Amino acid sequence: MTIPKHGGNIYEYPKGILDFSSNINPLGYPKILEEKISKNFSDLLVYPDIDYKDLKNSVGSYLKVDPAYVFLGNGSVEILDMVISNFKRMVLVEPCFSEYRLRAKVHKLEVLSLPLGEDFKIPMAALKKSIREGDLVLLTNPNNPTGRTLSSDELLDLYLDIVEKNAYLLLDEAFFEFADLDYDTLDLFRPLGFANIGIIRAATKFFGLPGIRLGYGVFDLDMIRLLKEAELPWSINSFANIAGGCIFDEEFISKSRAFIFKERERFYGLLKEVKNLKPYKSNSNYFLLEFKGKSEEEIFSRLLEKNILVRRCSNYNFLEGTFIRIAIKTKKDNNKFLQAIKEIMEE
Amino acid sequence: MTIPKHGGNIYEYPKGILDFSSNINPLGYPKILEEKISKNFSDLLVYPDIDYKDLKNSVGSYLKVDPAYVFLGNGSVEILDMVISNFKRMVLVEPCFSEYRLRAKVHKLEVLSLPLGEDFKIPMAALKKSIREGDLVLLTNPNNPTGRTLSSDELLDLYLDIVEKNAYLLLDEAFFEFADLDYDTLDLFRPLGFANIGIIRAATKFFGLPGIRLGYGVFDLDMIRLLKEAELPWSINSFANIAGGCIFDEEFISKSRAFIFKERERFYGLLKEVKNLKPYKSNSNYFLLEFKGKSEEEIFSRLLEKNILVRRCSNYNFLEGTFIRIAIKTKKDNNKFLQAIKEIMEE
Numbered sequence: 001m002t003i004p005k006h007g008g009n010i011y012e013y014p015k016g017i018l019d020f021s022s023n024i025n026p027l028g029y030p031k032i033l034e035e036k037i038s039k040n041f042s043d044l045l046v047y048p049d050i051d052y053k054d055l056k057n058s059v060g061s062y063l064k065v066d067p068a069y070v071f072l073g074n075g076s077v078e079i080l081d082m083v084i085s086n087f088k089r090m091v092l093v094e095p096c097f098s099e100y101r102l103r104a105k106v107h108k109l110e111v112l113s114l115p116l117g118e119d120f121k122i123p124m125a126a127l128k129k130s131i132r133e134g135d136l137v138l139l140t141n142p143n144n145p146t147g148r149t150l151s152s153d154e155l156l157d158l159y160l161d162i163v164e165k166n167a168y169l170l171l172d173e174a175f176f177e178f179a180d181l182d183y184d185t186l187d188l189f190r191p192l193g194f195a196n197i198g199i200i201r202a203a204t205k206f207f208g209l210p211g212i213r214l215g216y217g218v219f220d221l222d223m224i225r226l227l228k229e230a231e232l233p234w235s236i237n238s239f240a241n242i243a244g245g246c247i248f249d250e251e252f253i254s255k256s257r258a259f260i261f262k263e264r265e266r267f268y269g270l271l272k273e274v275k276n277l278k279p280y281k282s283n284s285n286y287f288l289l290e291f292k293g294k295s296e297e298e299i300f301s302r303l304l305e306k307n308i309l310v311r312r313c314s315n316y317n318f319l320e321g322t323f324i325r326i327a328i329k330t331k332k333d334n335n336k337f338l339q340a341i342k343e344i345m346e347e
Numbered sequence: 348m349t350i351p352k353h354g355g356n357i358y359e360y361p362k363g364i365l366d367f368s369s370n371i372n373p374l375g376y377p378k379i380l381e382e383k384i385s386k387n388f389s390d391l392l393v394y395p396d397i398d399y400k401d402l403k404n405s406v407g408s409y410l411k412v413d414p415a416y417v418f419l420g421n422g423s424v425e426i427l428d429m430v431i432s433n434f435k436r437m438v439l440v441e442p443c444f445s446e447y448r449l450r451a452k453v454h455k456l457e458v459l460s461l462p463l464g465e466d467f468k469i470p471m472a473a474l475k476k477s478i479r480e481g482d483l484v485l486l487t488n489p490n491n492p493t494g495r496t497l498s499s500d501e502l503l504d505l506y507l508d509i510v511e512k513n514a515y516l517l518l519d520e521a522f523f524e525f526a527d528l529d530y531d532t533l534d535l536f537r538p539l540g541f542a543n544i545g546i547i548r549a550a551t552k553f554f555g556l557p558g559i560r561l562g563y564g565v566f567d568l569d570m571i572r573l574l575k576e577a578e579l580p581w582s583i584n585s586f587a588n589i590a591g592g593c594i595f596d597e598e599f600i601s602k603s604r605a606f607i608f609k610e611r612e613r614f615y616g617l618l619k620e621v622k623n624l625k626p627y628k629s630n631s632n633y634f635l636l637e638f639k640g641k642s643e644e645e646i647f648s649r650l651l652e653k654n655i656l657v658r659r660c661s662n663y664n665f666l667e668g669t670f671i672r673i674a675i676k677t678k679k680d681n682n683k684f685l686q687a688i689k690e691i692m693e694e
Contacts, residue, residue, distance in 0.1 A: 053358070074582060
């Protein structure tokens with residue numbers, strides 16, 4: 001059996017399986033979206049605005065950036081791909097999202113990969129030492145699968161090194177809204193006009209919409225120009241266009257964050273008590289779990305018997321040992337996971 | 348004022364404008380789609396099947412090809428782009444869809460362009476003479492903007508030359524179902540396993556769904572392998588996935604074809620009677636119109652005053668003179684166009 005490179009591949013398993021492999025907001029998507037779509041089916045009959053003016057305005061207003069700095073994608077992975085295609089060498093810190101390497105391969109980039117340091121910290125000194133002029137440095141904040149975030153000091157320290165070397169920092173912040181942080185990356189780099197830095201976010205995870213395909217990135221005008229030269233027309237479908245106009249709802253955002261912050265704390269505390277299981281502190285909506293005394297295959301299969309699907313991690317680079325990643329879901333579902341994993345580990 | 352490279356850009360004009368610039372099935376999309384989407388909003392909460400097995404089966408069944416030969420795209424233009432990226436030189440016959448050149452530029456292909464011949468026929472002898480080993484020959488069938496189709500003899504004659512030279516023929520058949528032909532391209536090349544040929548179609552035009560973004564192509568297994576190596580994950584959104592499972596409805600297809608065949612004949616006959624206007628015979632759902640005595644700008648502006656938007660053609664290569672392209676819409680709308688253009692041309 002090959003290990004899937006992504007979570008969420010529920011189609012290979014029985015219907016109704018409890019999917020902890022895919023990290024989607026357990027509160028789902030803002031419900032107003034259903035009403036907006038139902039009332040606007042006829043949008044399908046016309047091409048979306050090729051310039052996506054309204055959508056860029058809406059995203060810009062949510063991110064508090066001028067729409068001229070916003071670039072849209074058919075999911076964040078399309079934007080990642082397009083940015084990557086402009087570079088010759090990529091510097092990665094792994095484990096990270098497997099698509100980075102795949103897209104680098106498609107666009108024939110050389111990849112320099114560093115392992116995360118102790119306790120999955122970014123090895124800042126080694127990273128800075130390895131960066132050369134023209135490099136693309138690609139980091140995930142919060143990291144996936146570890147859930148660790150960068151501090152603003154770390155970010156700015158790295159950024160200054162990158163500017164000095166005329167390299168480029170790309171931050172994949174697909175899970176950003178789940179993090180409890182004392183900074184917003186956009187605030188840090190807005191005054192600098194996003195020179196040498198790109199920040200990608202998406203409706204996928206936090207707004208519960210992996211199926212709608214809406215990603216958005218913020219870039220300086222030079223990068224925007226490069227991306228526009230290569231972009232495909234009508235990449236964003238009409239329903240993603242509608243979503244962008246109604247999902248950035250303050251109440252949904254604060255409710256989701258409050259839920260995740262609280263449930264993350266509770267779930268972590270209970271996971272810590274399970275025998276031979278080490279959960280890593282996370283600032284996102286998932287946990288990396290390390291196991292002792294059992295193989296990944298055994299834990300995966302035993303959970304599957306209990307109708308629970310998790311993300312196996314042995315195909316991540318530099319993740320030595322027995323790891324799985326689980327999403328933070330509703331309290332009820334998380335309790336089911338706790339019950340199941342206790343039975344497996346404490347039998 | 349710059350001339351848009353595509354039709355359908357209604358967002359720059361007053362709401363309710365009669366859009367003849369975009370060539371969508373005037374019968375719209377199969378209505379069952381609305382019901383299917385409404386019942387499956389929760390599909391948005393999960394990633395689509397990364398392998399799109401059901402969707403490929405459905406498309407394969409519609410096209411009567413093994414799903415292994417089917418490649419899906421976020422609209423046909425994504426597939427076009429991906430095929431183009433595998434070649435070094437492209438041979439075009441113009442006027443044609445402006446995206447071909449744009450995608451060739453993005454992927455740094457050399458472009459050899461031949462003008463369409465007399466009465467917009469494909470200049471077959473010149474075309475064959477120009478093809479070299481490894482070339483990508485990209486043709487639209489029916490052609491856009493002329494509406495002309497290739498005969499099966501022409502197609503097979505060209506194909507044999509392409510096979511002999513080990514070049515590749517890519518047919519963009521986005522409007523294929525609108526054509527009244529004595530062959531189906533898929534039938535011609537199915538027995539040959541689609542060697543050296545790719546055929547792209549889409550839900551966009553005939554199934555009235557420019558907003559949903561669903562394109563599909565048929566390729567041999569070598570090309571499928573190349574495309575798969577480069578494809579982005581989850582490119583097809585959940586609603587396009589749903590559409591692919593319900594729109595290929597025989598009744599909708601035959602009703603749409605019957606309507607277009609009849610209305611094309613009627614509309615053509617009436618257009619022919621308008622002074623200083625020459626409509627070109629079309630086998631698609633649009634007409635290329637040539638005018639005498641008035642400029643493109645004047646015709647465009649006068650129609651706009653009458654709340655009608657058309658596709659100006661002066662930014663097509665090799666289209667010398669005054670041309671506009673109009674869609675075939677409902678009988679009522681087509682009559683409005685006739686009335687308007689008569690007033691302009693016969694005043």
